[in-house]
Amino acid sequence: MMPTRCGFVAVVGRPNVGKSTLINSIMGSKISIVTHKPQTTRHRILAVHTSGDVQAVFVDTPGLHRKAGKAMNRLMNRTAVNALADADVALFVSDATHWTDEDDDVLKRLRSCDAPVIAVLNKIDLVRPKEQLLETLAAMAKRHDFAEIIPVSARKHDNLDTLLELIPGYLPESPMLFPEDMRTDRSxxxxxxxxxxxxxxxxxxxxxxxxxxxxxxxxxxxxxxxxxxxxxxxxxxxxxxxxxxxxxxxxxxxxxxxxxxxxxxxxxxxxxxxxxxxxxxxxxxxxxxxxxxxxxx
CATH class of the missing domain: 3.30.300.20 (K homology (KH) domain)
Structure with missing residues (x-):
């Protein structure tokens, strides 16, 4: 009998790169709300994905952002940072169409993260010309020693299977933490x-x-x-x-x-x-x- 694997997968990135869309697409239903406006996600939301002997607990987090003046902004940044501290593996989600200074800020935080980091280049369906994606992948490889770099389109469900096949290898052998039919910790x-x-x-x-x-x-x-x-x-x-x-x-x-x-x-x-x-x-x-x-x- 194969041992079960279970662990936390922190999904982090700057605002509006498609973190919640990625989780919803993986789960096959709406776990987190989605809009085109930054900072839509305010809470830590768990999405429990159980398949066979593997339970990956995805942690949707608020986008890490620079302006943290108000109490709510500080709370959102703290929520994302705490999710990283508890993670067995982190997914660093970025927009394949462009890189920003805020992406650099998130990456700096990730360098002090003990967990392996998988770079998820989202929105590849919007990259024009298509040849540009190869350059983007090469540039990403130079930015950090990522465990993996996976190009996806969360909206189009492109290459999500590849991502899901890789994640179990980064989760510890462990009993499942949640019932197999549970999908989220939120009421x-x-x-x-x-x-x-x-x-x-x-x-x-x-x-x-x-x-x-x-x-x-x-x-x-x-x-x-x-x-x-x-x-x-x-x-x-x-x-x-x-x-x-x-x-x-x-x-x-x-x-x-x-x-x-x-x-x-x-x-x-x-x-x-x-x-x-x-x-x-x-x-x-x-x-x-x-x-x-x-x-x-």
Missing amino acids: AEFHASEVIREKLTKLLHQELPYGLTVQIERYEQVDKRLTINAIIWVDRESQKGIVVGKGGNILKKVGQSARIELSRQLGQAVHLELWVKVKENWSDSEQDLMRLGYESP
Whole structure:
């Protein structure tokens, strides 16, 4: 009988390189929300991938970024760094179409990481001309002594099988840490709050999405329908009207879109009610962050 292998796979990189998309594609379903805006992921989210005798626990992390002035930004950076400290192997995700100074910053942190690091060059479907990919791979090999360099397209599911075949070799022999049918450590309530925040982030512009968060007040099965009540907290009074929209149009769109997605995912009718409230500067208050379910910075 083959021994089981189990370990933590930290997925790190600067904001907006496709870390959450990569995990969702590997898992075959939405574990983490995804938008085109940086810093969508705020929490450490575990995605448990069990196949045969191997359990790879992927750790989705906030993007490491330079501007860490507010308490929430410091928390997000700390969350990503802590995930590295606990990892058996790290996936350093970068955008194959371009390299930035922020990528260099992440790489500097990785140099002090004890775990082997696999470079994952994402978005190869967007590289033009295609010959440029060979140069990008060669440049990546010079930047660090990576255990592996794997080009992928998370969005197109290109070359993910190769990545999944390599990872078990970096995991220790160990009993499985989670039940085989478990897919994430996050609750249904957390997922509902994240789906609502995803819809808000996609509809709102500029900096506003970074000043709001969602808190579930009620998550209850009533007859054959799931009832969800949620509060959308904003940083300032001036933001409340923007989130509600003219005649409530933004809030209605968010509610409808979130309800449809949650109904589809859960396979049942969902009744969703949303309220917008103000909590001044919640994102720069460690106490407010704790009350709203964020991990301690």
